[in-house]
Amino acid sequence: MNITILYFARIKEVVNYSSEDVSLPDGVETIVALKSWLSGRGDTWQKLFSGGGVVRAAINHELVDDMATFDDGDEVAFFPPVTGG
């Protein structure tokens, strides 16, 4: 499955990307599984997803929790808790 991942704010600065297209292995279809798969890239990623800071997620512009599932072609975004207003 292929998806697009977007990163915002502090997380964008930590990973040094604002977006990427990734091809996922079978079985990676939930936010929690995607976080775990990305953590396999190394220390920076592991710290990001298992460290102290909260990482929120959206699928196709909707806020979701860790158990949410995505499909081929979806846009997944990771960002810190929002601070607008």
Added chain:
Amino acid sequence: MSALIDLNVSVQADDFDVGLELQRLRAATPQAGALVNFVGLVRELSAAGQLSEMVIEHYPGMTEKALQQIALQAAQRWPLLGVRMIHRVGRLPAQAQIVLVAATSLHRQAAFEASAFMMDYLKTEAPFWKKEVGDFGQHWVEARASDEQAKQQWQKNSGKSPK
């Protein structure tokens, strides 16, 4: 059942004219007997020191949808006639206007409560992130637990003010 007849949300770099926006909202909802508005500003002093500017990042596409959903939720809960939400992005100097939320209704209570509700939801659900820049350097603003609690109060008390 929503009676909303005018809903307008905007995410923009440009400043806005509060008087003009309120006049438009009044013109679009001539039945209104109440108009409430809130304007959020860039504070001159942050916890870290003197602030020179605020940089606001957002998630284009999701932001507009999130604001619309918040306005529609408010309109489900209170008999609103019109809603106007504007949120600025980019680099804003100290004292600049950041956000406008305005609502019209037949009577004041709906517009008062709905405006507070929309701000509480905007602060916890709309994908904006603030970075403060000043004599202390620069840093991302941390989300405040009190903002999340303010939102949760609305989930406990349906139709009542969070007190």
